[in-house]
Amino acid sequence: MLRKYNNSRSLEDNIKLGALTAMVAGLVNVASFLLFFSFTSNVTGYYAIMISELTKANLYQFAIVGLWIFAFFFGSFLSNFIVINYTEKNSYIAHATPIFLEILSLLFIGVYGNYFYTDTLIETEFLILLMLFAMGLQNGLTASISNFAVKTTHLTGATTDLAILLSMFTHKKYKHKKEVINRAKLLIAIFLCYMFGGFVGSVSYKYIGFSVFYIACGLLLLTLTYDLYKIYKVQVGTKNKKDFFDVKKLSECVE
Numbered sequence: 030m031l032r033k034y035n036n037s038r039s040l041e042d043n044i045k046l047g048a049l050t051a052m053v054a055g056l057v058n059v060a061s062f063l064l065f066f067s068f069t070s071n072v073t074g075y076y077a078i079m080i081s082e083l084t085k086a087n088l089y090q091f092a093i094v095g096l097w098i099f100a101f102f103f104g105s106f107l108s109n110f111i112v113i114n115y116t117e118k119n120s121y122i123a124h125a126t127p128i129f130l131e132i133l134s135l136l137f138i139g140v141y142g143n144y145f146y147t148d149t150l151i152e153t154e155f156l157i158l159l160m161l162f163a164m165g166l167q168n169g170l171t172a173s174i175s176n177f178a179v180k181t182t183h184l185t186g187a188t189t190d191l192a193i194l195l196s197m198f199t200h201k202k203y204k205h206k207k208e209v210i211n212r213a214k215l216l217i218a219i220f221l222c223y224m225f226g227g228f229v230g231s232v233s234y235k236y237i238g239f240s241v242f243y244i245a246c247g248l249l250l251l252t253l254t255y256d257l258y259k260i261y262k263v264q265v266g267t268k269n270k271k272d273f274f275d276v277k278k279l280s281e282c283v284e
Contacts, residue, residue, distance in 0.1 A: 031124040031256045034116055035176040040211045044135070047215055048222040048251045050167055051181040055226030056184075056233075061160050063234050064142075065153050065192045069160035071183030073102045093154055100158045104165020105172075112173040123252055127170040132155050132249045134163040135242045142239025147151045178212075181219055191216045 031048040035038075059068035066072065079094040108127040115123035138156055146152055164182045171179040178185065194213045197203040226248075232243045 030252060031174070031273060032118055032121050032126070034112075034124075034174050038178075039173055039214065042181060043175050043215055043216045045255070046171060046175070046252070047179045047219045049248055050171055050179075051222040052220045052226030052229070053248050054164060054167065055223035055228075056230035057164065057242065059227040059230035060245075061157065062235055063231065065157055067157050069157055070164045071185070072098045072161065073183070076190055089269075097158055097161050100162040101165035101168075101225075102185055104162040104167075105169030106165075108166050109170030109173045112170065121256055123241070124170065124174050125256075127166045128253055131163045131166045132246050132253075134159050134166070135249070137186050137247050137254055139239050139242035142242070146239070161213040178215065179219070181223065184220065184223060187216050191220070215237070 030042055030049075033042055054070045058068055061067055061069040075094050075098050079098065080092055082088075082090040082094060088109075104127075105127055105132075111126050112123055115126075138159055142156070146156075168180055168182040171181055191213065194216065197206075197209055198213075203209050229244065230241055233244060
């Protein structure tokens with residue numbers, strides 16, 4: 030899921046990555062809504078809120094919402110910065126680093142919420158900022174390594190894309206076209222997994238509260254360890270211990 034880059038990725042690679050990260054996004058978005066009455070997997074609505082607060086001269090609220098938008102922006106920027114500067118050195122580590130940072134962010138939210146959160150405004154604003162940063166990291170990574178084919182933190186563009194694809198299936202020119210079918214499969218997988226993640230987040234929140242973020246961390250750990258397991262299988266097969274993290278050598282042997 031994380032070893033390959035851009036055009037070298039298969040449909041299966043993108044579906045696996047899209048499915049797992051979409052579940053995380055759906056879970057985090059529902060959890061943030063239940064906890065703070067705020068959505069954190071995208072920033073579309075926050076632009077309207079920011080302008081609204083400015084017109085009402087609520088400068089503090091304007092600044093906070095601006096920081097939230099910047100947190101998502103910076104997360105996406107950081108992911109792509111890491112990918113484009115370090116992929117050639119070691120693609121797995123370059124692609125895994127944003128996921129690792131996302132895990133740390135969501136783990137902090139879970140731990141802080143369970144043991145330290147006192148329901149103050151500044152705490153709430155900071156935790157929302159951290160969730161937006163985490164979602165920016167995720168969306169930036171999936172878009173960067175998939176040549177913009179996989180975006181999993183929001184469904185606005187995906188809804189438009191899916192509607193266009195379904196309309197294309199009504200024309201005989203496109204209904205059997207492989208590229209159109211594959212794109213539809215990917216989008217449907219992202220939709221279903223995003224909604225399933227939201228369902229899991231909603232149900233889990235009733236019983237475990239902030240610990241719901243541990244579930245998101247578990248899904249992200251699965252994303253990380255899947256490729257490590259594949260690499261380990263090759264490493265064991267080749268008996269070449271020193272190449273464990275040399276993904277350029279190992280990836281040729283991994284299906």
